[in-house]
């Protein structure tokens with residue numbers, strides 16, 4: 191994705207902040223534990239924290255969490271859901287924290303929006319030596335037949351390479367690296383997946399997919415047509431045509447250590 195597209199897509203979530211808070215999934219607890227297990231201490235920054243989906247998981251695990259988020263509407267949702275969490279306006283490229291002040295930086299479905307040429311040194315600055323940077327991505331389990339069909343029906347704007355079990359590893363393997371020519375700030379990446387799921391019905395799954403950046407930036411007609419295609423597909427499948435079902439998912443984690 192080009193830099194201008196990345197900026198446009200990455201800044202669009204605030205237009206659907208309430209729907210995001212209502213419909214996006216949380217993260218598999220085992221994934222969050224794995225992301226944190228090598229951290230040298232309990233201080234964690236949730237970077238690109240959005241409405242606080244990952245922040246809430248970190249609070250539940252007893253981490254000392256600070257949330258940083260650039261979008262005012264997303265930040266307002268987070269502050270309302272988690273009033274006791276220290277939540278700051280800022281971005282991965284300009285983090286409002288002192289040098290060496292956290293033991294881990296986690297980013298839930300957000301690292302791919304960072305400009306790592308700038309964000310890499312900035313994240314390294316605020317991390318302790320040996321601190322951990324981890325990206326988490328909730329991905330659809332496309333080994334399940336109807337989920338693979340959903341991917342085809344939605345198209346890449348709704349379900350892209352980062353969003354499925356079969357391709358998230360390749361799509362994120364270099365997410366922590368700067369563009370060529372810059373100094374790498376982190377060691378070799380490790381990746382792992384953890385089973386997850388979300389209770390949905392056809393309407394709430396359409397509402398979830400409608401909060402994806404690729405859909406939010408579409409012209410209205412194209413967005414309506416895409417969501418109609420998804421709705422028609424879900425109505426055509428016995429697994430999703432009526433009532434509640436569990437959306438088969440995994441939480442994928444990429445973790446690296448600060449050099």
Ligand SMILES: C[S@@+](CC[C@H](N)C(=O)[O-])C[C@H]1O[C@@H](n2cnc3c(N)ncnc32)[C@H](O)[C@@H]1O
Pocket residue numbers: 200201203204214237238239240241242243244258259260261264280281282283297298299300303304305
């Ligand atoms: C898909 S949402 C994920 C939100 C939250 N982490 C979660 O797990 O639900 C991506 C978030 O990254 C934020 N974001 C986009 N560009 C960013 C940047 N350069 N630095 C920090 N956050 C960014 C967006 O505002 C948005 O809240």
